[in-house]
Amino acid sequence: MADYPAPYLVEFPRLGAPEIGYISVGENGQDPLPFVVQRVFWTYYTPESIVRGRHAHQRTEQVLIAAAGRITVTTELANGDIQLFRLEDPYVGLYVPPCAWHTMQYSHTAVQLVLASQPYDEADYIRDHNQFRQLWLARS
Template structure:
């Protein structure tokens, strides 16, 4: 299994000013993206009572961005380290490496943009938490 860093926040450039607005940019050819994008998707109008995600990936790396609203992301690494991230600035993304269980809870107005390193493939998902723990626990 490849060695990946723990989940971490990425700050995208914030270009502009309060009186004219801002633009933030991420490009495949340079920082701050740690991988070349193969897929982009977004979620929106998610009820606040719904917990999304609840999975890990075998190979896919992602950067999650709250382009509107607030998203609380909880990550758990195979060694049991749990981190909680509050995304609410559209120029800040969360890098989620493979082999990290993650869940997201959204404010009603939240729009999440996800940049992924792999095209969608159901076999890349591990959706059972116990299977995740067994597969990637430090004892294995």
Template sequence: MPDFPDPYLIALPKLGAPDIGYISVADGQGAEVPFAVQRVFWTYYTPESIVRGRHAHHRTEQVLVAVAGRITVVTETAAGALHTFRLEDPRMGLYVPPFTWHTMQYSHSAVQLVLASQPYDEADYIRDYDQFRALGPGRPAG
């Protein structure tokens, strides 16, 4: 399995002023996003009691942005490193590399924007946690 970096935060540019508002920009394969964006999707109106995600990807890289509200993201790398991120600033993105298990829990008002490096492909998903753990170097399965 290729060696991928741990998930990390990306500061997106913040342009504007308090009297006119702000815009943030993420150019695909630009200084902010480390891949060419092939797919964009968003989630919203997720009940606070629901945990979403619960998967990893074989190839897809993602940047997650809380454009509104708060999102708590827990990641686990194939090597077993755990990280918790609290996204609540629309100019901050979270880079999630391939082979990173991730879960998200949202405030009710949260809107999550996702920039993805690949078009949707169900075969790219690792949805079974035991299978994910078995992929890690030196990690026992189950």
């Protein structure tokens, strides 16, 4: 089994200035991206009352970025460690390893950009919280 770090914030380079704007860049195989990106997707117009996520992965690593607005992410490891992250700067992402159950709640204007290490595969998703804990506790 691969050994994954706990969720952590990733800061992308912020190039530019207030008078001209900024650009942030992540390139495959180079810092600060911890994996080669195989899939990119984004969510938007999510009502503030909705909690998304509610899953973990078998293999997929992700970096979540609030491209606009604010996203509150809660992560939980199988051992019960819970962390709360507030993403609201477009040059800061959150690394989420496969072994982390995660939920997201959005401001109305939030646009979430997700960089994923694997193509979409429904079999990779663990959508039952008890199954997540049993699977990842058994692997540790």
